[in-house]
Amino acid sequence: MSDHDALARRLALLLMKLNHGERVGPSALAAELGVSAATLRRDLARRLAFLPLERERGGWRLDAAFAGRLGTRDIEQLAALAAVRGALPGDELARELFEARVQRAILAGAAPQERHALARPLEDAIVAHRRIGFELLKDEGLVQAYAGIEPYRLLRHKGAWYLAARDRGQFKTFSLARMRALRVSRESFSPDPGTERQLADEDTLWQARQRVLLRIDAQAAPHFRRRKLIASQKIEQALEDGSLVVSLQAAHAGQVLPIVRYWMPHLRILSPEAWQAELEQGLAQYLGLADATDAEHHGGQAVPGSQQGGGERSE
Incomplete structure (x- = not known):
């Protein structure tokens, strides 16, 4: 593995931990990542300076408002960019990419608390390019075992989580709700460029925009x-x-x-x-509920200046 690849891999692991809401302590992680604590502090202070980090008990944590907003592909792209440009003073490209990815997560409505329980171990396998195995519940109670699966990306569609992966060279999506007995292998794989291009825009996997x-x-x-x-x-x-x-x-x-x-x-x-x-209907319903709650708290009388029944949205 080249020095650049090792750096990108280390930054991806740091990003992954921060995205999971973990506190990152350079001293504790030095042995795990095979570098000095000073190197990790330099990574956080220079190459990952675009992140909104907060100091906590000798370590750093990502601002809670941003935790869980990055997907595995986002983490890989940010780590690769930071490995190349992160040491450049005043460089804003990584910051702009991070903000765009967070905005996309808000746009897609994937709140961190809605993430599936298997999301974290699967993301670990995706970032490390590790093959996985699992059992999948089929219709009528049948169970099918899978092994040697190459995981690429987690997708969210209509409130449900899916894994985009390759099974013996064939692209497939697996429902996380039907997955059990997940196993992450030590065996690694080389990502397929064609699959990466197919996943460039996940919406095209499901429906026309x-x-x-x-x-x-x-x-x-x-x-x-x-x-x-x-x-x-x-x-x-x-x-x-x-x-x-x-x-x-x-x-x-x-x-x-x-x-x-x-x-x-x-x-x-x-x-x-x-x-x-x-949008306006949802706001009117919210205002109606808020008015009703205020009326209850004020002896059945509406708060002066509030609209009864929601009313119309003023321009």
């Missing part, structure tokens, strides 16, 4: 001009009032609504109109 148009007001527009804050975003039009019309590709509303809520009130969905209606 559609074009979404967002209007971003003048106050938030500079942020979207400066860098891509939404995966696949493209500025379609700059309006005279300083606002922007931005397009993106999404498979379903659940990929877009969380990011619009995050940027409220500065974003509005222009197309599909039904998605904006869904």
